Amino acid sequence: MRRVALIAVPYAWLLTLFLIPFLIVFKISLSDMALAIPPYTPTLNDGLAALIAGLDFENFVFLTTDDLYYKAYLSSLQIALFSTLMTLLVGYPIAYGMARAPQEWRATLMMLVILPFWTSFLIRVYAWVGILSNEGVLNQFLLWLGLVSEPLTILNTTTAVYIGIVYTYLPFMILPIYAALDRMDDSLIEAAEDLGCSRLTAFWLVTIPLSRNGIIAGCFLVFIPALGEFVIPSLLGGSGTLMIGKVLFEEFFNNRDWPVASAVAVILLLILIVPIVLFQRNQQRQAEAEQ
Amino acid sequence: MTYRILGGTIAAALLASTAIAEEVRVYNWSDYIDESLLEKFESETGIDLIYDVFDSNEVLETKMLAGGSGYDVVVPSGTFLQRQISAGAFQKLDKSKLTNLDNMWDVINDRVSKYDPNNEYAINYMWGTTGLGVNVGKVREALGDDAPIGSLDLIFDPANMEKLASCGVHFLDAPVEIIPAALAYIGEDPDSQDPEVIAKVEPLLTAVAPYVQKFHSSEYINALANGDICVAFGWSGDILQARDRAAEADNGVEIEYNAPSEGALMWFDNMAIPVDAPNPEGAHKFLNFIMDAQNMAAASNYVYYANGNEASQEFLEEDVIGDPAIYPNADTLENLYTTSPYGPKVQRVVTRMWTKIKSGT
Numbered sequence: 001m002r003r004v005a006l007i008a009v010p011y012a013w014l015l016t017l018f019l020i021p022f023l024i025v026f027k028i029s030l031s032d033m034a035l036a037i038p039p040y041t042p043t044l045n046d047g048l049a050a051l052i053a054g055l056d057f058e059n060f061v062f063l064t065t066d067d068l069y070y071k072a073y074l075s076s077l078q079i080a081l082f083s084t085l086m087t088l089l090v091g092y093p094i095a096y097g098m099a100r101a102p103q104e105w106r107a108t109l110m111m112l113v114i115l116p117f118w119t120s121f122l123i124r125v126y127a128w129v130g131i132l133s134n135e136g137v138l139n140q141f142l143l144w145l146g147l148v149s150e151p152l153t154i155l156n157t158t159t160a161v162y163i164g165i166v167y168t169y170l171p172f173m174i175l176p177i178y179a180a181l182d183r184m185d186d187s188l189i190e191a192a193e194d195l196g197c198s199r200l201t202a203f204w205l206v207t208i209p210l211s212r213n214g215i216i217a218g219c220f221l222v223f224i225p226a227l228g229e230f231v232i233p234s235l236l237g238g239s240g241t242l243m244i245g246k247v248l249f250e251e252f253f254n255n256r257d258w259p260v261a262s263a264v265a266v267i268l269l270l271i272l273i274v275p276i277v278l279f280q281r282n283q284q285r286q287a288e289a290e291q
Numbered sequence: 292m293t294y295r296i297l298g299g300t301i302a303a304a305l306l307a308s309t310a311i312a313e314e315v316r317v318y319n320w321s322d323y324i325d326e327s328l329l330e331k332f333e334s335e336t337g338i339d340l341i342y343d344v345f346d347s348n349e350v351l352e353t354k355m356l357a358g359g360s361g362y363d364v365v366v367p368s369g370t371f372l373q374r375q376i377s378a379g380a381f382q383k384l385d386k387s388k389l390t391n392l393d394n395m396w397d398v399i400n401d402r403v404s405k406y407d408p409n410n411e412y413a414i415n416y417m418w419g420t421t422g423l424g425v426n427v428g429k430v431r432e433a434l435g436d437d438a439p440i441g442s443l444d445l446i447f448d449p450a451n452m453e454k455l456a457s458c459g460v461h462f463l464d465a466p467v468e469i470i471p472a473a474l475a476y477i478g479e480d481p482d483s484q485d486p487e488v489i490a491k492v493e494p495l496l497t498a499v500a501p502y503v504q505k506f507h508s509s510e511y512i513n514a515l516a517n518g519d520i521c522v523a524f525g526w527s528g529d530i531l532q533a534r535d536r537a538a539e540a541d542n543g544v545e546i547e548y549n550a551p552s553e554g555a556l557m558w559f560d561n562m563a564i565p566v567d568a569p570n571p572e573g574a575h576k577f578l579n580f581i582m583d584a585q586n587m588a589a590a591s592n593y594v595y596y597a598n599g600n601e602a603s604q605e606f607l608e609e610d611v612i613g614d615p616a617i618y619p620n621a622d623t624l625e626n627l628y629t630t631s632p633y634g635p636k637v638q639r640v641v642t643r644m645w646t647k648i649k650s651g652t
Contacts, residue, residue, distance in 0.1 A: 035378045037358040239649040253349040254642045
């Protein structure tokens, strides 16, 4: 009985915070838009029979008739993928450096990685507007150095979006990799070197494979939120940055078409389910391996 | 048992405070009021005023149509007001509570009644035009001394835009503002509801869009004032605020506003009370406070927008009432047009076209 109750907790959590909201969104995606509060029909007020009779997949069909949607999905996938790779390239050396640092420094270094979370996400992204703008800190500095003769246009381009995503999600990459490297036994490296490996080969053959789970966890933690990102592209991106988060916003706010917006969201979720399932499986395998 | 007594006291105190503090929640456009008026309202009425801001009609409309926004007073523009009234989002004003209603200007009431027949649901707050904000020095530097700063040629002629791109151009991120202007530019009816006519502006806008640094509806105030951009197609008062901020900062930036010679969109922002407002009583008090001649004048003097309050005009400063960019004279008034809301089908065509123009896909 106690076991059942214990298992019921996570399932109740999943049911109320994921499944029910998802079903509501899915239901709206099968409705039609209307000029009313809320702006779609049918609703539960019309009775259950009318509700079910009024549902159809028209909005999903609509998404296939316009190339905007698949282009936005593809471009979001591309942006999420590249920024995940860049975050890995920046994050790995930091995590490695932290794991190699003297024991008494590590707590401080960890603190420095977590520190930005104490400031609102929105403010941190907005700070980049001040850094990247034509009159911003970065351009002033480059002009002062004489590296450029006129300001670089970075703000309101896709480059700025990459910078924003890499900056924002960097701690999510560093922490799991650090955790993996921290657990690694240094004597393995010594053994590799004793057996004739150069330091680089030892790193490649021993350190990287042992931190593999950290890398995978970090990549998923960055990729999944980056795919649906809305705040960063709308603050730092320009008119040429096409991301599904912005398309969703436009369907919802500009067209007032909640049903189509919901259909876009349902498909986004379906795209995300693949990496989420892979992530779960990886976590499980890791847990089993440790037992 | 101390903690219980303490808990009881806290609960009692909480109950008492919720019973006493009356709140009015107002949702208005950003940079759209003299904030000392908010304190004045609180001290005059003893009501707590919670004041939030937005920068797009679309955001407001989505909150209204979702219902339960929690706001007592909101400020939609004309066409959005009309659509939200038909969706049943607002309650009729109780005019017996609005003793300052006689201060309103019948000319503006009349124009707003296009969207709100008989002015039953809303009072006009402010109105203005959509036009060209220009950093005179930088634009002359890019285009020469005869730069067409008062004409839509400035932003709709790709040759001009190409030269302006490096100093920065912002457009409002609002198809309902840009498309009518583009229609007026090519000599079509700016209020056209015909998708085929609307489609005619697509090549024009697609040709200039690559030179637009950003489509955004509020950033341009600061960007113009700081000299980050040299042209903004935006709202009259916002650009005049940028002009003033630049003058105050004394940074050598000189901003000018012009309603385009091809005709300019005239719009009206109106205060209305949501149907599910938690405190309609307080909302009426706020509306009445705003309609006070001196209060309304203080707001206009601060934000450089004309208002719909005739009695306030004697309290307006000369650089507001005397500026034809704010209070247009008879000639310019003739050159102003208004628009009607798009139906859902046309709206979809417009939004789709807008996305295509902005992102190139």
